[in-house]
């Protein structure tokens with residue numbers, strides 16, 4: 318694990334979508350890999366405490382869970398896994414109860430444990446569960462930067478809006494960064510962004526920024542099968558170039 322240093326604390330970026338299966342995990346893993354490729358110290362938190370996700374995607378074998386660590390009072394740092402793609406992962410494994418099932422005290426302990434390792438990283442990315450359950454809202458409230466992914470599917474746009482709405486109402490979030498995924502053209506990505514940012518500005522009075530559009534690309538599915546980030550498997554593919562461009566933008570946020 319990177320040594321502790323006295324530099325600025327990590328920028329915490331939460332990746333959510335409302336609807337499931339929109340591409341959160343694929344994007345989070347590949348963004349983490351891209352930022353690590355730019356010599357940034359990156360921690361990816363698998364915030365889907367209910368289901369194993371990132372570890373499966375990366376072909377890792379995880380033995381301990383965050384909850385076990387909290388229960389046994391162990392250091393959270395001991396759970397961080399160095400991943401061959403160049404970043405660290407805080408995994409979650411199957412069967413771990415949802416965040417909602419953590420007591421208030423356990424939630425506080427988790428926050429303290431996470432905050433204690435923040436200065437070892439430049440970026441902390443959180444790949445959340447689908448929906449707008451407690452864990453999703455909790456990680457979004459904790460983060461500095463809120464990234465919402467939407468696909469051309471109208472239900473995805475509606476769910477992204479619902480997520481933004483609840484984050485505005487309950488956590489006073491004012492700025493959102495949108496990623497459009499599985500689009501067939503850049504124009505389609507722009508249209509999804511324009512629709513979502515338009516209603517968010519009109520009804521919620523919040524601003525949204527389009528981080529980028531990721532094309533629908535068979536490379537994504539192939540990379541998942543081979544359990545390697547697509548930015549490493551196929552760095553010249555359109556989807557990889559799009560994620561790398563987003564990584565560049567994130568460095569300027």
Ligand SMILES: Nc1ncnc2c1ncn2[C@@H]1O[C@H](COP(=O)(O)OP(=O)(O)OP(=O)(O)O)[C@@H](O)[C@H]1O
Nearest residue numbers: 337338339340341342343447499532533534537538
């Ligand atoms: N740009 C893309 N092009 C093609 N297929 C994609 C793309 N992005 C995602 N997919 C497909 O969508 C599936 C779901 O992606 P992923 O697991 O990243 O979504 P998720 O939002 O994390 O899902 P969940 O809500 O279940 O956590 C992937 O298995 C992949 O097949």
Ligand SMILES: [Mg+2]
Nearest residue numbers: 341342365370
């Ligand atoms: Mg996922």
